[in-house]
Amino acid sequence: MLELFKQYNFLLVLVGVTVFSASAGAIGVISVLRRQSLIGDAISHATLPGIVIVFMLLQTKNSFLFLVGAIIAGIFAYLLILLINNNTKIDLDTTLAITLTFFFGLGMMLLSISSKSKNAAQAGIQEYIFGSAATINQMDVIMIVITSIIVLCVYLFLYKEIKIFIFDELQAILSGFEPKIMHIIILISSLIVISVGIQSVGVILVSAMLIGPGVSALQWSKKFHVVVILSAIFGAISGFTGVLLSSYVDKLPTGSTVVFIMSIITVVSILISRLKFKKEK
Amino acid sequence: MENIIEVEDLTIAYQNKPIIWDIDLKIKNNVILAIVGPNGAGKSTLIKGILSLIPSLSGKIEIFGKNINKNKGKIAYVPQVGNVNWDFPTTVLDVVLMGRYVHLGWVKKPTKKDKEKAMEALKMIEMENFADRQISQLSGGQKQRVFLARALVQEAELYFLDEPMQGIDIKSEAIIFDILKKMKSEGKTIIVVHHDLKTVKKYFDSVIFINKNIIAYGDVETTFTKENIDKTYIGIQDVGII
């Protein structure tokens, strides 16, 4: 009985992490191409206060409501980024750093208010950053799968809109595609991915998976649809291999192993594409 | 329809300085029109204002007798410098195909017919062999032709081209103007911001002289005169025209 339970648990983690990494990789391509890679990192950190506030109100863990809290915090963070961008000449990098520290600091503050002990607060933050992949439950996996379906639908239905929006926003406007709608759709899908990921695999893995797969895929193909599919594949491979490896080898943290494998894939992809480039010269 | 574009009392300012003042224009249908003027005269601004791409301080604009938002499919615009994401992985054919999107609306996918039309447009600009090339690998002149093809494939009725000949060799320039002439014979209206006064008489039938105000507007025969040129290019030496 225990054996079966252990096996099922393992399957949950395997499926959860693999599917999540694939969908994060796919949706991340858009930000990478728009030179906004680090927005994912900033907003991932920024969702903390949302989760903490929900926890303060409920006094218990509720995956779905945490998700809602995270998304709302993410929206506010994005609004702050827009506000700074529209009202000042401050560059995106600095804007992200300001938003990140402000929101994350707010989360830390609230967490320390609500926690009975400093250790509990620290444990909470640790779980937030590193995730607790080992304790992914069925609800988490369901949410991850739903998220991936959302990402899939976005690409299926709005493929040409995404293309024209990234390539030539002016032309998109002139063709009657209201950019605000695109911005909102991309924002919400990214937020859902981020918020679901935060709960199961932690900030580090989320922000890494939004960037690494996309960058890697771009080294291999010049066709957009191939790039998106390849990103999903690279993400999935890292997720799958990472979970497998960390289960077989002793004392290997799941999240970090996945990220490390993804980073290696990225570095190798860059090296190979650089060599190819040099050869062509 | 006699006047395809009607502009009334249009004024546009940018960062505390007015660029064009109180513009009145009734642009006729089915012409190849050149907009000329010195740097900073407001040529691009005029076009962007007509297209409502930038907000105006005063005035009214009507295209085909209606507001621009009701006309998106019928109007094509090829802007000056491609403020475009050159890192985006896309082929030449893909870019040209984007010209069909305005007729598809949300969600609908480009059809086989759309792809055929895109190839046709590529043939027109004599670049059908470049269909699978990455857009970033093209030269400046080639990129310009691709964006023209994108405008062509839209099958619009009114075309705005902002300095399309910049950085283009003579051969390509001739090809493009041949295409424009053909388009005019099909009933289209083409408005071009043109920088080379030497070729205005050769390629255009109407001209607008602008320098913050409209100095003159009319047929090239009657309006492209030394007097109007002088009035527009006050103080600018050696404009170098006949």
Next chain:
Amino acid sequence: MQQEIILILILTTISCALTGSFLVLRKMSMITDAISHTVLLGIIIAYFVTRDLNSPLLFILATLFGLITVWLVELIVKTKRVKEDASIGIIFPLFFSLSIILITKYAHHVHIDKDVVLLGQLVLTPLSRVTLFGYSFPVALVSSTLITIINVIFIIIFYKELKITSFDKEYSKLIGISNTLISFLLMSLVSSTAVMSFDIVGAILVISLMIVPASSAYLITKKLVMMIVLTLLFAVSGSLIGYAIAYYFDISVTGVISVVNGIIFIVVMLLNAESSVIYKYGLKKFKKKKFEQQLILIHIYNHEKDFEELGVETINLHLNWPRKKLEKHILDLTKNEMLYKNNTMYHLTTKGKKYITKVLNK
């Protein structure tokens, strides 16, 4: 005790804010986020070598890794396969995940608290002490004083070079200032300041101190001296206010100060704000009135004697302005004798004509 803590906080604040201001000017803010994650690898490797948590090698290697991070990011960007923002987003997960793997696998028992890097232990700093010149000082006080002095000396010595390379890279190359050298020195300073400060106040607060007060100052002035002064002003007051609140309510110091810094920034931004669209494509409020009145005069000038355009009833339709606005302007202009009404139409006076020809010819 309290005084020591506050002193340590202020010194850390000053050194972070000073180095950070140049990062903001060079638009390299997120590199601080990257460094805060990657120095951990340096600490780990140094620990494996020395097996001693208090060895200075930890500090040295951590700082080195900060520099390596910057170097690697630039290297990747040079390959032209990846843009700068994505390069940062590749390097730091690589190093950080590796450090976590190494800690978890080989140093699980050791008290390298990953959170300490994140949260810092400001309130505990008086506990770790060292004796110098016969007096007992907290280690943190010594280190933060040292780092502040180094920062100040560096900025004083290299002020000219820092100023030129931060504002105008091209010009600096022309007059022979090595941008690479200055960058290297600056990033070494950033790295060592960061590493030193992580231990005291935690990574998040270090990033906040480096970036946010300088950004607030940047909104107000671009003059370097003024900006540095304002940065320090914002930074120190933010830290003091934040610490007071955190102390009084017994909550996270890092969190509160980060929030206070953010609030200061937002307040400065809102006080300075001009909505982008209005600023770009319109006019500042006080000039708007004059401009609109000029527009009316130009309109009359252009359409002399055209009843349709200039009729008392119809003119607002042509300009496409609300009636009230137009009437207010007309009243003003009539008072100033720029125009007059005649036969239900508007005309320019001689004074008006003269004025507007001058405006058009400008």
